[in-house]
Amino acid sequence: MLQIYCKNNNLTKDFPEGSTLLDIYNGFNLEMPYGPVSAKVNNKVEGLNFKVYYNKDIEFLDITNPSGMRTYFRSLCFILVKAVEELYPQGSISLEHPVSKGYYCTLHLDRSIGLDDVTRIKQKMQEIITDNIPFQRIECHTEQAVELFTQRGMMDKAKLLKTSGQLYTFYYRLGDTIDYYYGSLVPSTGYIKLFDIVKYYDGLLLRIPNRKNPQKLEELVKQEKMLEVFQEYHRWNQILGISTVGDFNIACNNGHATDLINVSEALQEKKIAHIADEITHRNQNGERVKLVLISGPSSSGKTTFSKRLSIQLMTNGLKPYPISLDDYFVNREDTPLDENGEHDFESLYALDLSFFEAQLKELLDGKEIELPRFNFTTGKRENSGKKLRIDENMILILEGIHALNPALTPNIPAANKYKIYVSALTTISLDNHNYIPTTDNRLLRRIIRDYRYRNYSAEATISRWESVRAGEDKWIFPYQEYADAMFNSALLFELAVLKDYAEPILRKVPNNCPAYSEAHRLLRFLAYFVSVQDNELPPTSLLREFLGGSSFRY
Incomplete structure (x- = not known):
């Protein structure tokens, strides 16, 4: 017999050897509302089904x-793949990227897709779920x-597994x-309780339950600019002939890693130059x-x-000032408190909004101001003694999590502002x-x-990550579509370097x-990539901010 300690109810119980996790769940008589x-x-x-x-x-x-x-999402994806395979034997589907609180998919047919296709796919998926077909794991x-x-x-x-370097692997079968x-x-398709699939521009959007309230779907939000950024980078990847990690690994094994680094860095610099030109000429x-x-x-x-x-x-004749x-x-x-009674430094209202906007308005009106300096030791704002006036060629650069929030600069004329959203929008897929x-x-x-x-430590960073993401959901993501430009800071080769x-x-x-x-999951994920050394990375690379060796001061 085995001794199993269940963290859900803090009880220990004996079970026969070879019991599945589902047997153990039932043996503890647990009743999880969402199963x-x-x-x-x-x-x-x-x-x-793990024994x-x-x-x-x-x-x-x-x-x-x-x-x-x-786990739920992967299972739902497999159901979608099976539905497409049964309905369109000559077609296929690619899951490409998260957008609009769902997942954008491309249905590859010899024609454009219509609403009737979406209806058929959704009905077929529901039939597969109703049939409660088991997922089989085969090693x-x-x-x-x-x-x-x-x-x-x-x-x-085939390319992904061939380049993974693993002796054994597993795959799944569904019928x-x-x-x-x-x-x-x-364990089986009947575990999927809620989903939707809708037509979304030229593709499909697979919708999933809300994590906080799994009885409701995630709210559909419009993210046209985000979708365009993803698709732009997918087009670049296709030009390079690299859409998946298997393609990437083969290219590196064939000696093309340096080429991929140089092209990726050049594409980013070209995009930054384009944004600078837009700012200058607007x-x-x-x-x-x-x-x-x-x-x-x-x-x-x-x-x-x-x-x-x-x-x-600066190459356009402007003088940036941070x-x-x-x-x-x-x-x-005066800092607001969070739900735990702790100082919430991530809150927009941790900033003196009225003072900030008043100083900005004076600057934009051509007046001179004295910049403040916050003393983090005393927790007080002080005078810095530094004076600033915007001259004809000066442009202010303000970087921060609240920069796109309309409440930060509500009375600054739109013509005087240019808003940029930066994120690492990974555009390569495992498969x-x-x-x-x-x-x-x-x-x-x-x-x-x-x-x-x-x-x-990694333990400390991982432990805080859920809280960091909650702050992003509250203060950053709702405003990303307000940007005049979106910049993808992810590099095609970077996970192989990281x-x-x-x-x-x-x-x-x-x-x-x-x-x-989470550490174990990330290690398994990184194992799919061949390693690429960072000695070919330029000192201005975005990755240098995290790896070291940058020519910029931070």
């Missing part, structure tokens, strides 16, 4: 948990899996349909842009972007059915930077802490 979809076994996420042969600590997860939602030699996917014409998966997913699935015959507002989530590379943009603005929002904090005793979350890209950047420059930095840091996360499950 289990996966579980952490000694802090590693496993599917509910247990030794004593374990187990925590069952539902879709309110990020890992649980990933085999990687060579066998590669041969199987090759025979089926699924070369994206006659096979597919590959790099994490667990639910309203040249009237009110010119005097204030550039740059916002974006954590580890998006805002600081390096603002420095590179400043260089491009303004720090940190110097406009209210005195610490056609496994996208790479943009948050994973940013989290890996932050883990490396925190470890190298802030003396934080790999050698991140892996040793992630391996230090101990197995007995909650962050281990």
Whole structure:
């Protein structure tokens, strides 16, 4: 018999060897309102069909948990793939990127898709769910899996597995349909309770439940600019002939890593130069842009972007001057409190909005001001003694999480402002059915930077990440579509470069802490990439902000 400790109810109970996680869930008589979809076994996420042969600590997860939602979503994707395969034997579907709180998919047919196609796909998906078909996990030699996917014409998966360097691998079967997913699935299709699929521009949008309230779908939000950025970078990837990690690994193994670095860096510089030209030439015959507002989530590379943009603005004859929002904090005793009674420094209202706007207005009216300086030791704002007046060629650069919030500069004329949203929008996929979350890209950047420059462990960074993302959801993401320009700071090759930095840091996360499950997942994810050395990265690269070796001062 086994001893199983259940973290959901803090009880220990005996079970026969070889019991599945689902057997154990039922044996504890747990009643999770939204049902289990996966579980952490000694802090590693496993599917509910996982069999247990030794004593374990187990925590069952539902879709309110990020890992649980990933399990639910992967399973829903497989159902979509099967529905398309049955309806359109000569067609296929690619899951491309998150947008509008759903997931954008491209249906590859020899014609454009119509509303009747969407209706048919949704009905077929519902039939598959109603039939409650089991997901089968099959483990085999990687060579066998590669041969199987090759025979089926699924070369994206064959390339990924062939370049992974793994002796054994696994794939999933759903009836006659096979597919590959790099994490667990639910036991059967009947576990999927809520979804929707709608026509979205030239493709489809797969909609999922809201994590906080799984009985409702995520609210559909319009993100035309975000979609355009993703599609622009996908077009670039297609020109390079690299759409998936398998393509990328093969190119690197064939000696093209330096070419990919050079082209990716050049494309970013071209985009920055284009934004600088837009700022310079906007309203040249009237009110010119005097204030550039740059916002974006954590580890998006805002600081390096603002420095590179400043260089491009200087080549256009402008004099950029950085303004720090940190110097406009209210005195610490006036800082708003969060729900836990702690100072909420992420809040917009931690800033002295009226004072900030008054100073901006004076500057834009041609008056001289004295810039403030916030003393973080005393928690007080002080006079800095630094005077500033905007001359004919000066342009202010303001970077911060609230930069795009309309409440920051409500009375500054729109003609005087240019708003930029920066984020690491990963555009390469593991394969056609496994996208790479943009948050994973940013989290890996932050883990490396925190470890190298802030003396934080990966465990500490991972533990805070959910709170960081909650702040982004509240203060950054609602305003991203207000931007005049969106800049994608992700680089095609970067996860292959981050790999050698991140892996040793992630391996230090101990197995007995909650962050281990995320560290383990990220390590498994990075294993799909070949390593690329950073010696070819230019000193102005956005990645240098996180890895070191930058020619910019931070």
